[in-house]
Amino acid sequence: MIEYELKSIPMAGEEQLGQKLGTGKYAIIKKALPEANIKQLRKLSRNLIGINSRPVYIAHERMLGNNMSERYSNAGIPSVLKTGKPWIQAIIGKKCLILTNKVLLRRTWPISESRARNLQHNASNLTWHQDSNHKHGDKPMVVMMISLNDGAGSRCPGLSILKSPTNYFHGVFGYEGNRVEEFEQAMLDQQGSFKTEIPDLNSGDMLIFNGLTFHRTFSHDSMKSHRDALLIRIIKPEDAENFPDNSHMIIKFS
Numbered sequence: 001m002i003e004y005e006l007k008s009i010p011m012a013g014e015e016q017l018g019q020k021l022g023t024g025k026y027a028i029i030k031k032a033l034p035e036a037n038i039k040q041l042r043k044l045s046r047n048l049i050g051i052n053s054r055p056v057y058i059a060h061e062r063m064l065g066n067n068m069s070e071r072y073s074n075a076g077i078p079s080v081l082k083t084g085k086p087w088i089q090a091i092i093g094k095k096c097l098i099l100t101n102k103v104l105l106r107r108t109w110p111i112s113e114s115r116a117r118n119l120q121h122n123a124s125n126l127t128w129h130q131d132s133n134h135k136h137g138d139k140p141m142v143v144m145m146i147s148l149n150d151g152a153g154s155r156c157p158g159l160s161i162l163k164s165p166t167n168y169f170h171g172v173f174g175y176e177g178n179r180v181e182e183f184e185q186a187m188l189d190q191q192g193s194f195k196t197e198i199p200d201l202n203s204g205d206m207l208i209f210n211g212l213t214f215h216r217t218f219s220h221d222s223m224k225s226h227r228d229a230l231l232i233r234i235i236k237p238e239d240a241e242n243f244p245d246n247s248h249m250i251i252k253f254s
């Protein structure tokens with residue numbers, strides 16, 4: 001594992017900011033990703049030509065540099081980490097681990113929800129899920145999603161966030177469209193409602209939320225175009241073994 005120190009200027013009131021990020025909540029940070037990084041990522045997303053295209057894994061992308069550190073820098077990861085620091089620190093702490101196999105560029109398509117549910121094990125539009133897994137369960141995780149397009153959530157696919165708080169991993173994955181109705185019914189029975197929100201995101205805007213928060217790709221077939229997003233998942237270094245791959249980057253905020 002490689003360890004880096006990330007120096008950032010403390011923001012006034014950052015402790016309060018981060019504390020708000022319980023499940024079912026989210027924060028939007030406008031223009032978190034610099035334009036130069038957006039340009040680099042757009043070049044890569046050109047290869048995502050169809051609904052079955054696999055996402056681009058940033059850590060392995062030679063076009064972005066010779067090693068993981070250069071690739072992350074060119075993708076703008078240090079900038080978004082600095083911006084997300086209050087939320088990351090509140091959930092994870094001063095030392096955090098960036099999950100290598102979960103730093104990716106995903107393209108989602110303007111298709112109906114029912115079509116997305118039938119995609120099954122797909123690489124693009126995802127149905128309701130949490131980003132944890134059975135091993136990691138309810139251990140801390142922060143998810144950051146940065147849109148590379150304007151109008152995400154209206155003109156092109158966005159992300160739906162389930163407003164219900166939850167404190168455990170339900171074991172529903174984003175390709176299990178066949179289980180979505182069962183899941184929606186279970187949430188209705190448990191919580192009495194199924195309230196969702198679709199944040200509006202423009203290019204460079206970052207959505208940040210707790211890893212246990214339920215979310216899905218929000219799309220319909222009257223949207224005009226696809227949407228690309230950079231996704232990053234962060235956990236505590238001591239939870240590394242809950243995920244495959246062992247060459248993760250560790251960041252220490254100072």
Ligand SMILES: O=C(O)CCC(=O)C(=O)O
Nearest residue numbers: 106108126216217229231
């Ligand atoms: O980009 C999206 O619409 C969904 C991404 C997501 O939830 C994930 O990668 O886990």
Ligand SMILES: [Fe+2]
Nearest residue numbers: 129130131215
């Ligand atoms: Fe997700």
